Amino acid sequence: MGGRVEDPEYLEPSIKVSRDADRYDHRAGNDVYTQPGNLFRRMDASRKAPLFVNITKAMQAVPERIQVHRLVHFYKANPDYGKGVAAKLSLDMDQFIGFVDLIMNEFVDRPVKKAFHPFSLDSHQPHPTRPSSKDWGHAENTNLG
Numbered sequence: 001m002g003g004r005v006e007d008p009e010y011l012e013p014s015i016k017v018s019r020d021a022d023r024y025d026h027r028a029g030n031d032v033y034t035q036p037g038n039l040f041r042r043m044d045a046s047r048k049a050p051l052f053v054n055i056t057k058a059m060q061a062v063p064e065r066i067q068v069h070r071l072v073h074f075y076k077a078n079p080d081y082g083k084g085v086a087a088k089l090s091l092d093m094d095q096f097i098g099f100v101d102l103i104m105n106e107f108v109d110r111p112v113k114k115a116f117h118p119f120s121l122d123s124h125q126p127h128p129t130r131p132s133s134k135d136w137g138h139a140e141n142t143n144l145g
Contacts, residue, residue: 037077048084056088067091072099 014022043051055074059067067089075082075093086093 033073033077037081040078040081048080052084052088055085059085059089064091068096068099071096075100 011023014020040048040051059070062070068091071082071086071089071091071093073082074085075097079093083093086096
């Protein structure tokens, strides 16, 4: 989503130990879905039900586009996990399955036929009670004394 990225220009040079040493990219080849998926599969229905309720309570005040983002991650861990949370949020997970295999940039840019787009940059509206930058004052018109 346009966040920070590592700039290779500022990487430290590798150093000699007994062999060459260099940075290890812990993200490369790291599957972050297998372990939570395995844990979910080990749960019986009596454990899954409160999990869905607790997640739903925590997500109720969150904008729907962020809920969908989380649902996609739950679905990637286990389809029943995503569908269970979606059902508690009164959302249809089947509507968002097309987002499951997309990387974040594609997630933002992917066209959606209906009005809802979970990561539409157009959905960011200014906060109604937050002053705009013109109201914050600048050095030339800020009186601190």
